[in-house]
Amino acid sequence: MACSLGVIGLGRMAQVILQSLFEAGQFNPEEVFGVVGKKNSVERVLHQFKSPFTVVDVNDKNAIDVWNTPVKILAVKPQQLNQVQEKCSKEFLAKLPAKPLLISILAGVKLKRLQSLFPDHVCVRAVPNTPALVSAGLTGLSWGEEVTEDQKSLVESIFKPISQVFELPEDQLDAFLALTSSGPAYLALISEALADGAVAAGLPRALAQSLTNFTLEGTAILLKKKELHPGQLKDMVASPAGTTISALRHLEKEGVRSALIEAVILAAKKSREMA
């Protein structure tokens, strides 16, 4: 049976997307054809999913079948893009009724480059993030030339069950990625550090981590629901001569605000360099 969805590269982010698509019933496992980079990854991926979908490694003779799918998610690292392009089968592409859709989630790689590497495809860029695993993700989308309204709807139907979707001009995608795709790692680091602080101040580890997560979640909900500016919330919490203002004073002295600003700028710069 010809598969409807090809996935090239089944690392961490592709697995998040695929897992969520299966859970949302958006694709059935038997409709999916996956290609991985190494032979021993086949077993790892199948074990992880526990659902029977076709996965082969890039050197398998059947790997070429992935080019026979009308929709593909390209999820290798930017450095692996040329290797993928070398295996692209013109023979299959010529047999497809319409130009197939290639959805690239690669950081930084521009539509212009994708279109020149894969001229027989209609290309789209999607910038997802890991909270998609719990349907709380964000995805930035930029459309390549020739994308039809039907293809736009199809791409949205892939990402909407797992994330809020934002259509953006392509030149904003690096900043979007630096904030939302890399963001979970910054917040995880902050979460771990805050829990360490609570342990140092006397709480048991598991309780400290759980309370930290609730505090982050509650704060995000409060800011969003009440449409508060972060500065307003800070002022609501910091009592005169109280605990919070002494902690905030220390954070400012250590340059935490500036470090976070620079972190996002650096991630956006790195994304641009990956192009």
Ligand SMILES: NC(=O)C1=CN([C@@H]2O[C@H](COP(=O)(O)OP(=O)(O)OC[C@H]3O[C@@H](n4cnc5c(N)ncnc54)[C@H](O)[C@@H]3O)[C@@H](O)[C@H]2O)C=CC1
């Ligand atoms: N991890 C994240 O949170 C996000 C990642 N991205 C982008 O998603 C892409 C994948 O990232 P990760 O999943 O984190 O990386 P990863 O390293 O976990 O996954 C890449 C996978 O591609 C496989 N691969 C290598 N060469 C291949 C080939 N020729 N054919 C098929 N498969 C091949 C590798 O074996 C590996 O499993 C990157 O381009 C990254 O910029 C975008 C947004 C968020």
Ligand SMILES: O=C(O)[C@@H]1CCC=N1
């Ligand atoms: O760290 C990375 O390069 C990828 C892209 C954004 C999140 N993870």
